[in-house]
Amino acid sequence: MQVDVYAPVLLSLLLGLFAGPVGRRLPPRTAVHVIVPAAVSAAVCWLWALALLVWTAIGQLSYVAGQGHWSRTALHADDPVAGPIAWTAGVALAGAAAVFVTVTARRVRAVWVTRRLAAELCRTHPQELVVLTDDTPQAYALPGRRGHIVVSTAMVKALDPGERRVLFAHERAHLDGRHHLWLTAAQLAGAADPLLARLPATVHYLLERWADETAAEQVADRRLAAQALCRAGLATLRTGASRPIGVALAFPAGQVRARVNALIDDPVPTRWLLIALIALVVLLAAAAAVDAGRDAEHLFELAMRAYRASGGTAS
Amino acid sequence: MGRAQMGRARPVSRQRAAAGTLESEVLAVLWAADAPLTPRGVLQALGRPLAYTTVMTILSRLHDKGAVGRSRSDGVAYAYSPVLDAAGLAAQRMRVLLDRGNDRAAVLSRFVQDLADTDDAALAEALRRLGVHTGADGSAAGRG
Numbered sequence: 001m002q003v004d005v006y007a008p009v010l011l012s013l014l015l016g017l018f019a020g021p022v023g024r025r026l027p028p029r030t031a032v033h034v035i036v037p038a039a040v041s042a043a044v045c046w047l048w049a050l051a052l053l054v055w056t057a058i059g060q061l062s063y064v065a066g067q068g069h070w071s072r073t074a075l076h077a078d079d080p081v082a083g084p085i086a087w088t089a090g091v092a093l094a095g096a097a098a099v100f101v102t103v104t105a106r107r108v109r110a111v112w113v114t115r116r117l118a119a120e121l122c123r124t125h126p127q128e129l130v131v132l133t134d135d136t137p138q139a140y141a142l143p144g145r146r147g148h149i150v151v152s153t154a155m156v157k158a159l160d161p162g163e164r165r166v167l168f169a170h171e172r173a174h175l176d177g178r179h180h181l182w183l184t185a186a187q188l189a190g191a192a193d194p195l196l197a198r199l200p201a202t203v204h205y206l207l208e209r210w211a212d213e214t215a216a217e218q219v220a221d222r223r224l225a226a227q228a229l230c231r232a233g234l235a236t237l238r239t240g241a242s243r244p245i246g247v248a249l250a251f252p253a254g255q256v257r258a259r260v261n262a263l264i265d266d267p268v269p270t271r272w273l274l275i276a277l278i279a280l281v282v283l284l285a286a287a288a289a290v291d292a293g294r295d296a297e298h299l300f301e302l303a304m305r306a307y308r309a310s311g312g313t314a315s
Numbered sequence: 316m317g318r319a320q321m322g323r324a325r326p327v328s329r330q331r332a333a334a335g336t337l338e339s340e341v342l343a344v345l346w347a348a349d350a351p352l353t354p355r356g357v358l359q360a361l362g363r364p365l366a367y368t369t370v371m372t373i374l375s376r377l378h379d380k381g382a383v384g385r386s387r388s389d390g391v392a393y394a395y396s397p398v399l400d401a402a403g404l405a406a407q408r409m410r411v412l413l414d415r416g417n418d419r420a421a422v423l424s425r426f427v428q429d430l431a432d433t434d435d436a437a438l439a440e441a442l443r444r445l446g447v448h449t450g451a452d453g454s455a456a457g458r459g
Binding site for chain 1: 335336338339340342343344346347360361362363377380381382397399408409423424425426427428429430432434435437438439441442444445447
């Protein structure tokens with residue numbers, strides 16, 4: 001258990017560090033399908049490991065040992081986890097729970113508000129496109145029962161018809177691919193596991209890249225797609241629309257430039273070896289987590305046996 | 316393209332999906348124009364090889380949905396223009412949604428965001444490399 005219980009920590013660490021580079025070496029759709037489940041698995045294993053650590057510490061409290069009918073001393077003697085580590089794990093677990101609840105609550109409220117707005121839009125706008133009179137170039141996808149693409153008049157006029165096709169295809173890709181669900185999963189994993197704190201930003205970028213690639217395929221013109229991005233970006237910058245509109249995730253600047261360059265370059269090939277490697281690492285961590293659980297169970301069994309052997313005198 | 320669209324709850328048939336696409340393009344053309352457009356005008360502005368009847372069908376469908384209004388110009392054909400969001404309620408709610416609270420903005424997927432002033436030169440340069448002539452305000456020459 002000594003080694004096994006830390007394997008999830010290692011997995012989270014590796015994923016947190018390498019999600020970005022890995023994401024750039026796979027097609028974005030594949031990257032999302034690999035990284036998000038891996039992150040969720042890592043977060044679950046992380047919480048499980050913390051819980052095990054905390055449990056071995058709590059089990060040594062005399063009250064708990066008395067209730068559970070196991071020997072405190074036997075548990076303490078066999079416990080491979082040092083006290084301070086276990087209590088640190090406890091603090092981390094409590095912290096993770098608090099952050100997780102907060103993020104989930106905020107997210108649920110956000111989703112609920114947008115859902116109401118989307119429902120209202122469904123009533124007033126039976127068509128997909130919603131155009132708002134606004135001098136600020138804006139364009140975004142609003143998920144809902146039908147899904148809408150919201151664009152400002154400034155953005156409509158800033159792009160030519162071909163570029164608008166790219167824009168609509170991009171936003172539609174977000175709606176069809178239910179990208180907001182992928183992002184939510186990544187955010188929850190990042191909330192539960194601090195080692196994955198920067199992962200949601202990476203996933204967000206990959207989701208944009210996925211939509212870019214889909215749009216480029218639909219218009220069958222990668223350069224046009226790159227052009228649309230440049231034009232939209234310049235329009236946004238030059239009408240002084242860079243007022244802080246509030247983003248939940250901290251992105252490094254230059255995201256749009258990276259997307260433009262990625263569209264100008266050829267599509268990234270699927271690297272099956274890389275995918276297999278990631279799957280292997282996740283499986284190993286999960287196996288280690290299960291093994292740690294079994295070791296902990298065994299530990300308590302021994303302590304219970306010692307308790308019974310001593311005739312029920314808890315010590 | 317098909318794979319990316321699998322598993323969604325929106326229009327099921329491929330034809331309806333394609334029709335929805337064209338609808339948005341036509342509507343956008345009307346918004347971009349400064350004056351009402353006839354179907355022929357829309358066809359020209361779209362710059363895509365489409366059938367005249369297709370454009371007419373889309374325009375009348377948009378009219379049925381209440382998204383566009385029409386009037387008879389001095390010609391025989393109708394001239395179409397987009398219906399403005401009268402009370403501006405949708406716009407107001409959008410603005411509230413975006414300005415208040417980071418997480419709400421995170422539910423939306425913006426086309427471009429987090430641009431820095433340093434991106435300006437890089438994006439303009441990229442446009443030049445793509446072979447597109449740009450005006451002083453970044454607009455293309457001769458757009459529809």
